[in-house]
Amino acid sequence: MSKELKVMEPKQYDDEIDLYELIEILVRHKWSIVITIVLCTILSLGAALYVRSKAPNYLIKSILIQQDTYGLKEVNRINVDTILLQDKNVEKILEIEPIKAKYLGKMPKEMQNMASERKFLQDIITVSKNEKNPEEISIKTEIIVDENSSRDVINRYIDILREQDNLSDVIEKEKKLKSDSLEKTKVEIENIQNEILEIFKKDSDLRALKPEEKMNYIASKYPELNLRKNEQEKYYNTYVNELVRLDSLNDKMDIIKETTDIYFLKGQSKAKLILAVGIVMGVFLGVMVAFLKEFIDGYKKRYKK
Structure with missing residues (x-):
């Protein structure tokens, strides 16, 4: 019985992973690992900078809509959600020349119609309500040309809201x-x-x-x-x-009150995430390259024998 145990012990140890041997492999191919990490970092840094440069920037303005009919009939209810659903309002905003030019340059001529104009404006204009106070409204527009034209978009949007106010x-x-x-x-x-x-x-x-x-x-x-x-x-x-x-x-009668000036907001990008993932991938690929080179070197040695 003792002889069988002695015979089995060497086989058992042969199947175990030698941690020190793995570390030796990594140290032996450290320059391959370093070069792989550096290459992946450079590539991910380039991708991160590109993504960051393409990140959109915005202009935002907050307003307060305090509306009451005061028991009067025929008072219009101001609804920010239906502004861009009305064709005349879409046309008013697209009267801003730089925004109109951007739309025409982006949209093929055969697809230029009211539906595509509305979709174009819905993509660059976001209107949100404060969950705690629905009367607080934020109007955000993406800067697709320059700040001046984006300011005009916000101001034109507020003008349209004021036109709905017929209380006076x-x-x-x-x-x-x-x-x-x-x-x-x-x-x-x-x-x-x-x-x-x-x-x-x-x-x-x-x-x-x-x-x-x-x-x-x-x-x-x-x-x-x-x-x-x-x-x-x-x-x-x-x-x-x-x-x-x-x-x-x-x-x-001043139902729409401007609570903030128009201010700039830097758009968030995934640049940091891309860089972090690139570095992690570089470490992983570097280790894989090290083990692959070790395997190839071992195979060459056995082949020569």
Whole structure:
């Protein structure tokens, strides 16, 4: 039994990997490893610099859209998500000459249509909302020509948003209606007052009454007239209060507020990742080259024998 164990022991050790032998192989071919790592690093550095140079840059502006209908009808709801869905808005933005020229240069003539124009603008303009406060909007555009033309894109986009804001027009329209109604009510109240004066002249029973009793007398003897009087006075007060409220909305008509200036944002690239992967690949390939050369050298030695 002991003899079998002694016979098996050498075979068992022959199958094990000798760590020191592996290290010797790597040291023996260290220059091959170094050269491979350097070559891979140079290649990955070139690729990283190229990717970095192609990384897009952006301009961003933040705005605040605080919109309320204030109980008024026909007030447009400003929706930033539908701006580029409207053909007229796409055409307005593409009136910026450098942006239009970039589109024409990028898109083949046979593919130039409204759909491709819309897709072109959707690719360079990003509108995002703050998750915590949906009223906070960020407008970001890629700099595809120069900063000036990209600034024009953002400003044109905000101008289009402002064109959707018709609150001031609706307020003026409502003020006109209320003012006209108020004037009609004033005329009606004046007519009622004239009728009451005529009653004072003709009704002899009023002369013996005290001033505070006279109106009660008219209210009881002429109920329809009194009802008309109260109704018109109620309308009068309503129209006056409504006009005061509409005037107070003048300070709130600036629905779109610009919360930041247009600022520059450097686009992120995968340059660092590419460089890191290149170095790791260089180490891996260097080790593989070292073992491959060791295998070839061993094969040549056995072949010569």
